[in-house]
Amino acid sequence: MFSSVFVNDDLATSMQPLPAGPSSRIKPSSLLSSLHSSLPRDGAKAGCSKYLATRAYNKTLLIEELLQRYFCEELAERRKVHEEEMKELSNLNQEVPIFVCTMAFPTIPCPLHVFEPRYRLMIRRSMETGTKQFGMCIADELKGFADHGCMLEVRDVKFFPDGRSVVDTIGIARFKVLSHGQRDGYHTAKIEYLEDKKVEGEELTELLKLHDSVYDQALGWFTSLKDDMKNQIISHFGQLPVKDSDPQGNPNGPAWCWWLLAVLPLENKAQLTILTMNALKDRLIAIRRVLIFVTRKRPR
Structure with a gap:
């Protein structure tokens, strides 16, 4: 049914052809097991490190075809969940990701060295959603983080092979925290933005x-x-x-x-x-x- 080689992140992996015919439906569990066992361990690790450093990857056409053929319902459901998640994460009022670290101010650069897994996830999501923004607050012993902070916009990110990153951000707006929350290990908040009152x-x-x-x-x-x-x-x-x-x-x-x-x-x-x-x-x-x-x- 399929050819024997696919390439992903410069890794070549051989697979046995799958039998064709109406009676030869492949079980998803068997297919995944075959794919997993065929991956070279050292090469896979090297490929992951390269991806973490460059955030660039090649689409694996074979895997995509297998997913569409044997996991079409699961794939459609996952796409729906992903789209809903991206929409939710893009709302910069209802659930703003909060980096608890230092003081930040509008118009002022705020370079960050990101190494904690929760904040690595937060930065990745802010880039994937396209908002490239998150809130910065100082810590609070009782609430976890302060009731006011500054929104930061990512100007550039440099990723390292071990997953760490150096993030170049700049302050863009002040905000007041209306409620504190959490998502997948990092803090979140419902906020309202602050503006100076004008006088005449x-x-x-x-x-x-x-x-x-x-x-x-x-x-x-x-x-x-x-x-x-x-x-x-x-x-x-x-x-x-x-x-x-x-x-x-x-x-x-x-x-x-x-x-x-x-x-x-x-x-x-x-x-x-x-x-x-x-x-x-x-x-x-x-x-x-x-x-x-x-x-x-x-x-x-």
Whole structure:
């Protein structure tokens, strides 16, 4: 019925031809056993390592034909389950995957070394669904993770043969956790996104003055740092972003505020408090207080 060789991940495996005829229906269990026993163990391991590193694979036409011929009902059911699962995983409000690790901020890069199996699965799913997004929260002793966090978008992933990966992400939006959950070992959450409240009139005039004043204060603090410290910050976070002409133009507020919050010597809980603020005025006042504190504390 079939030829004797198929190729997958550069592995050649020989199989005996299957008998043809109306009375020669093959039992699925026997077919799977034959396929399993014919795979070379060392080669299969090497093929898996290559796939884990490159995430590239060749379709095995023989296996596909066998599945369609002998497992058509099971294949259709599995496709249906897979489509429903992908649709569910793509909903970035109802069940957002949560990476519990560190503080993350909008517009700020957040490189990750992923080695835990649960997070490897989470990253793979975020790539397969096409969302390329997940939430980042710091840990909470009682709830598992904090009630606020930042959505991250994957810009690039480098996979290694042992399954680990280095993931280049950047913050895109803040969120509030409405409910905590779990899926296949990793945390999930139902969330709502946070946006700054806009102001007008005299409030806007005062906000613009405060914005310019705190930015100048931040620029003065950064330029006063020693060269080695500045170089370390720049190599990881880049230069201090330019001052926004319209501080209310982005729902998350000015990018320079998040850059400053990421580089200032603050504990995670203090950073989280500022992250949750949905009034730019409150955030600017908090940052100004921190700048005053670190400036006074610096040894002369």
